[in-house]
Amino acid sequence: MTADQKKRLKKGLVQPILNWYRKNKRDLPWRSTRDPYKIWISEIMLQQTQVEQVIPYYSRFLNKFPSINTLARSDIDDVLKVWAGMGYYRRARYLHEAAIIMAERHDSKIPSNYELLAALPGFGPYTCGSVLSIAYNLPYPAIDGNVTRLISRLFKIESDITRTAAKRTIENIVDNLIPMNKASEFSQALMEMGATVCKSKKPKCQSCCCRKICRAYNEMSNPEILPIKTKKKRNVHFHIAAGIVRNGNTVLISKRPENVILGGLWEFPGGKKEKKESLGAACVRELESKTGISAKIVRPLMSIKHHYSHYSITIHFFCCSYSSGRVDTSISKWVKIDDLDKYAFSKVHQQIALKIRDGGC
DNA sequence: AAATCGGGGAT
DNA sequence: ATCCCAGATTT
Structure with a gap:
């Protein structure tokens, strides 16, 4: 990407998205805090789980385990009890294990360094990027399903997004878009766009702030077919x-x-x-x-x-x-x-x- | 690269 | 029915 292209994208894409987000973001519980611990809990809960389903679990969890230390000192059975019904129960186990490590080795804090973070259980590429950007405002990409869909349409990426090459392409694009000192807002804005505008089915292209530069919208008869993804085998x-x-x-x-x-x-x-x-x-x-x-x-x-x-x-x-x-x-x-x-x-x-x-x- | 790991909502 | 959801880990 040349410096000139970057400049054009900043004006035609990054700024409109940030402006749109400020006006249209949903009022969600984890958006009223800057506590990295609370943001971490929300990020884990939101993995493969819809916002509406997470909300009641989020408040119950924080009520029962208000800090890294309370979580680290708790019994895994009590963590699972709070988690019961939400699915993907290994997430609860990783949360507990990571809290213990943070209490023992990181002064009961969530590391703000990528390598230390990625060494903790449950911290994959997305969670590292989301915690570093949203909680610490550091310029790391947080690429979830929403962002993958949004970027694949904006830039008309027609390769299979389950493949490593396509993932790397998307990561590079997002990496180059992150605005200085606004990584936190930007990560959330991209995801919010994907969740509420650039939806999987029936995207709201008419009201999308990126309509003018979206390649899928401007060059394809049906932007919905992106992203391309290999099908899972039947049950x-x-x-x-x-x-x-x-x-x-x-x-x-x-x-x-x-x-x-x-x-x-x-x-x-x-x-x-x-x-x-x-x-x-x-x-x-x-x-x-x-x-x-x-x-x-x-x-x-x-x-x-x-x-x-x-x-x-x-x-x-x-x-x-x-x-x-x-x-x-x-x-x-x-x-x-x-x-x-x-x-x-x-x-x-x-x-x-x-x-x-x-x-x- | 593919399989494993829950439950709910939208279409 | 099928896909998708603020994915990570193991094989």
Whole structure:
């Protein structure tokens, strides 16, 4: 990029975007603070998660863990409890681990240096760039899905944006656009443009402040086809059988191991049905292997279909009665029905917990 | 480069 | 149904 091109882009693109942002930015909770800790929490929560979904979790999290030190000293189970229902639970684990490292090695502060930041768990290219620019006003690009879409259209990038070369191209463009001493505003402005104007479907090109210089708008019949992205392969489907084992006013729950889907969360124990196996048999078998007890099926309670990113499941829940055996207390435990709300469950199991409290099973 | 990792909203 | 969302890590 020549100095002359840069100058032209500054006038025709950077300044209009900054002006547009000042007038049109949404009033979001993390925009009323300059506390790097709070900005960090918001950035992690917003990964692959919509703004509306994050807002209630954000305030609850900061209320419970108001500082790096409170987070670092907390138990991971308490962090997961606050996170429960938001998905991508490894984010909570990385937050906790990073807070511990910051407390131990960085004077309980978030580093303002790229290399130190990138060495922390959960700090990839985007999060490093967003924290450095938004919290510290340093000139690093924060390139998320919104920015990728916006830039690919403004500059008509028709190569596959999942590939490294295209990512590098976009990063170079943004890097060259960052205005002096306005990195914080600029990062947020680019993302806000992508989120509210240059949307994936039905972009608001007519009211876009970059309309005059947008190559996709001016040169293509349909700017919506950008960015180009390779398609993900289709989903697989599984059947899961899970048991709700009541014993008096208690119920049996198990903790999922780390490093698996929904890792570290509690659940009503169960697992995949095998071929040529009935759901009831699968339930009894899984209860035995996961908790150590033998149980009998009383009746089916309900089945829930659920979609994850790369596969979908149907979980068949059965009301069961305890027969014999002792629970393997390293993984499973009997808990009072009234105490179910003290444990971190995924959305599906939260539904079941509610049903049990309301007298189901 | 591709797979893994949740849940919800828009179309 | 399919894609997308303020992505990072592992394979």
